[in-house]
Amino acid sequence: AQKVTQAQTEISVVEKEDVTLDCVYETRDTTYYLFWYKQPPSGELVFLIRRNSFDEQNEISGRYSWNFQKSTSSFNFTITASQVVDSAVYFCALSEPSESAGKSTFGDGTTLTVKP
Amino acid sequence: KAGVTQTPRYLIKTRGQQVTLSCSPISGHRSVSWYQQTPGQGLQFLFEYFSETQRNKGNFPGRFSGRQFSNSRSEMNVSTLELGDSALYLCASSSEVGGPGELFFGEGSRLTVL
Numbered sequence: 001a002q003k004v005t006q007a008q009t010e011i012s013v014v015e016k017e018d019v020t021l022d023c024v025y026e027t028r029d030t031t032y033y034l035f036w037y038k039q040p041p042s043g044e045l046v047f048l049i050r051r052n053s054f055d056e057q058n059e060i061s062g063r064y065s066w067n068f069q070k071s072t073s074s075f076n077f078t079i080t081a082s083q084v085v086d087s088a089v090y091f092c093a094l095s096e097p098s099e100s101a102g103k104s105t106f107g108d109g110t111t112l113t114v115k116p
Numbered sequence: 117k118a119g120v121t122q123t124p125r126y127l128i129k130t131r132g133q134q135v136t137l138s139c140s141p142i143s144g145h146r147s148v149s150w151y152q153q154t155p156g157q158g159l160q161f162l163f164e165y166f167s168e169t170q171r172n173k174g175n176f177p178g179r180f181s182g183r184q185f186s187n188s189r190s191e192m193n194v195s196t197l198e199l200g201d202s203a204l205y206l207c208a209s210s211s212e213v214g215g216p217g218e219l220f221f222g223e224g225s226r227l228t229v230l
Contacts (some may be wrong), residue, residue, distance in 0.1 A: 044223045045221040046221075047218035101210060101217065106151075106159040
């Protein structure tokens with residue numbers, strides 16, 4: 001069975017600090033997809049990134065970067081020079097093609113608070 | 117491009133009643149999924165519809181049901197409401213081009229059961 005663990009329930013940082021959100025996953029499939037979503041206080045989940053299991057390249061998008069390591073089943077997310085607008089709940093998710101595409105297993109989320 | 121639209125945004129029901137929630141996916145998206153979000157259980161997959169057929173179902177009792185129409189719009193229904201059904205119900209659509217893709221979520225329907 002697939003499982004996603006986000007061990008950090010809450011993280012609080014001061015603006016401009018770097019912060020890393022951890023995500024560990026479990027799956028029996030060799031092909032799978034990993035995602036990060038952001039849920040601001042308004043409630044709507046917003047997609048941040050998708051990574052498939054065959055692409056271990058790290059990715060950087062502005063202040064965001066992702067570190068995918070199959071050896072440790074981790075897909076960590078780093079925000080550099082955090083800003084107050086980064087305050088939100090962040091979810092890591094896993095989807096397997098053996099299941100239907102619309103089914104993702106989500107972690108419990110990490111609530112990030114960035115203080116000015 | 118219009119996003120995923122869910123109605124109603126907020127509703128209050130009493131135990132034993134039933135409720136119907138509606139979701140209009142992004143134009144061209146044929147997959148619609150429903151998720152329940154609660155503080156205790158997090159985001160839980162309810163079911164997914166594709167071309168009017170239920171393609172996958174989560175671990176929820178039969179009181180939770182759904183359907184999809186030919187225009188891809190979807191509804192979910194919860195009958196005989198219980199207090200524990202109080203939650204944010206999120207609908208998501210996806211295009212599925214190139215494998216499981218990003219889910220586009222609506223703002224959700226917040227259900228309170230009294």
